[in-house]
Amino acid sequence: MNITVIGTGYVGLVTGTCFAEMGNNVTCVDADPNKVAALKDGKIPIYEPGLEVLVSNNARENRLHFSTSLAEAMADSSLYFIGVGTPSNDDGSADLSQVLAVAKEIGQHLDHYAVVVDKSTVPVGTADRVRAVIEAELQKRDVEIDFDVVSNPEFLKEGAAIEDFMRPDRIIVGTDSDRARELMRQLYMPFNMNRDRTVYMGVRDAEMTKYAANAMLATKISFINEIANLCDCLDVDVENVRRGIGSDSRIGYSYIYPGCGYGGSCFPKDVKALIHLAESCQYDSQVLRSVDERNKRQQRVLFEKICQRFGSDLSGITIGVWGLAFKPGTDDLREATSLVLLHDLIGAGARVKAYDPIAMDAARKLLPKAWFDNCDLVLADHQYDALKAADAMVLVTEWKPFRTPDFMAMKKIMKQPVVIDGRNQYDPQQMSEAGFEYLGIGRRG
Numbered sequence: 001m002n003i004t005v006i007g008t009g010y011v012g013l014v015t016g017t018c019f020a021e022m023g024n025n026v027t028c029v030d031a032d033p034n035k036v037a038a039l040k041d042g043k044i045p046i047y048e049p050g051l052e053v054l055v056s057n058n059a060r061e062n063r064l065h066f067s068t069s070l071a072e073a074m075a076d077s078s079l080y081f082i083g084v085g086t087p088s089n090d091d092g093s094a095d096l097s098q099v100l101a102v103a104k105e106i107g108q109h110l111d112h113y114a115v116v117v118d119k120s121t122v123p124v125g126t127a128d129r130v131r132a133v134i135e136a137e138l139q140k141r142d143v144e145i146d147f148d149v150v151s152n153p154e155f156l157k158e159g160a161a162i163e164d165f166m167r168p169d170r171i172i173v174g175t176d177s178d179r180a181r182e183l184m185r186q187l188y189m190p191f192n193m194n195r196d197r198t199v200y201m202g203v204r205d206a207e208m209t210k211y212a213a214n215a216m217l218a219t220k221i222s223f224i225n226e227i228a229n230l231c232d233c234l235d236v237d238v239e240n241v242r243r244g245i246g247s248d249s250r251i252g253y254s255y256i257y258p259g260c261g262y263g264g265s266c267f268p269k270d271v272k273a274l275i276h277l278a279e280s281c282q283y284d285s286q287v288l289r290s291v292d293e294r295n296k297r298q299q300r301v302l303f304e305k306i307c308q309r310f311g312s313d314l315s316g317i318t319i320g321v322w323g324l325a326f327k328p329g330t331d332d333l334r335e336a337t338s339l340v341l342l343h344d345l346i347g348a349g350a351r352v353k354a355y356d357p358i359a360m361d362a363a364r365k366l367l368p369k370a371w372f373d374n375c376d377l378v379l380a381d382h383q384y385d386a387l388k389a390a391d392a393m394v395l396v397t398e399w400k401p402f403r404t405p406d407f408m409a410m411k412k413i414m415k416q417p418v419v420i421d422g423r424n425q426y427d428p429q430q431m432s433e434a435g436f437e438y439l440g441i442g443r444r445g
């Protein structure tokens with residue numbers, strides 16, 4: 001099949017590359033000419049394990065192409081995947097300007113039957129808006145061309161995106177058109193070899209399914225964080241509680257790891273967008289509002305623990321931060337807890353030395369230049385360099401190299417042996433035996 005994928009971010013590039021890997025002829029279009037030039041040069045603008053090799057193999061085999069021209073790409077294909085960003089507006093609603101701009105461009109150039117596929121995460125009703133924008137453009141051109149708009153939300157996780165796309169738990173296809181459904185069935189057939197994972201439903205149902213999935217996962221995280229904070233108050237070890245409830249098959253172990261809050265480009269904005277969607281139909285989404293509120297507070301838990309230990313004026317205090325990405329396996333800093341922590345620490349007068357195995361370049365580009373100029377923030381070359389003369393180490397992202405560090409070496413180079421563990425990676429008893437003052441999230445020391 002000939003496919004156009006619009007947007008070459010974490011979702012679009014993975015989608016296009018995986019379709020090409022299955023033998024399709026794919027053109028990935030992006031409005032950013034620098035990204036397209038880099039991709040044509042074989043350079044991947046994001047960090048995603050395994051992606052670079054797949055991109056270069058498929059480009060070499062002439063199945064994967066990159067372009068800034070949607071009009072050119074559209075001419076040869078019958079499936080247009082919209083994978084552009086849907087960030088939050090100030091009021092929490094999803095900003096659909098990128099999606100609707102693509103729809104407009106499609107309407108300006110459409111000249112044969114095609115299926116327009118919303119892969120971006122979009123509120124219920126967006127497919128109707130995309131259809132209306134395309135129809136308006138066709139009317140302006142005074143042409144009548146048949147097309148369908150399908151909702152096919154994406155569930156990949158950054159850091160495991162290729163595996164998730166190639167072996168999905170489910171493929172959601174929202175459409176009421178038999179023609180579109182058949183094209184989608186054929187396209188996804190190679191991803192369904194062992195068993196058919198596709199769930200067909202209405203377009204609006206599919207749009208809601210994506211938000212409901214992310215809201216459910218965010219709810220599990222905020223729930224266990226609330227329990228962990230209560231454990232801190234009640235001298236209970238949340239690690240025992242986590243294992244105790246996870247063993248219940250109705251609850252399960254996934255997404256019940258307490259920590260310093262969820263971040264990333266999906267959960268925070270999608271929960272907010274769903275709250276906004278509820279407000280737009282005068283429904284008070286009490287659960288979702290609490291999930292969001294708990295998370296905002298949870299992202300400040302590490303700073304609160306630091307203030308309890310060192311006081312609220314942190315002048316003269318040096319904090320070593322391990323991990324900047326919103327989670328391991330990615331260079332993505334969007335809504336990362338590290339950003340909240342760095343703002344709080346530097347605002348309170350602390351000096352910060354930070355290290356991340358992958359997200360250092362992204363951090364250098366994103367963080368305020370003044371922090372670097374004033375030496376409020378130093379990005380260390382190595383995880384242990386971030387701890388030299390530090391009054392405390394704070395673990396924010398649980399990258400594998402942070403899991404079993406050389407505690408003796410750490411103790412020698414740190415000014416004070418204080419470890420604040422935002423992801424409950426270390427054993428309180430072992431830490432205490434090694435001579436560390438240890439603070440986890442809901443852990444009994």
Ligand SMILES: NC(=O)c1ccc[n+]([C@@H]2O[C@H](COP(=O)([O-])OP(=O)(O)OC[C@H]3O[C@@H](n4cnc5c(N)ncnc54)[C@H](O)[C@@H]3O)[C@@H](O)[C@H]2O)c1
Pocket residue numbers: 006007008009010011012029030031032035083084085086098101102119120121122154155156157158265266
């Ligand atoms: N990142 C994830 O893990 C993930 C997972 C599932 C779903 N999603 C959803 O997928 C969508 C895309 O997310 P992402 O993280 O890949 O975003 P991203 O910001 O990484 O990428 C979006 C890309 O779209 C391009 N773009 C914007 N307007 C364009 C236009 N008019 N024409 C062509 N290109 C244009 C941008 O230049 C950018 O490269 C979002 O709705 C997101 O919620 C993301």
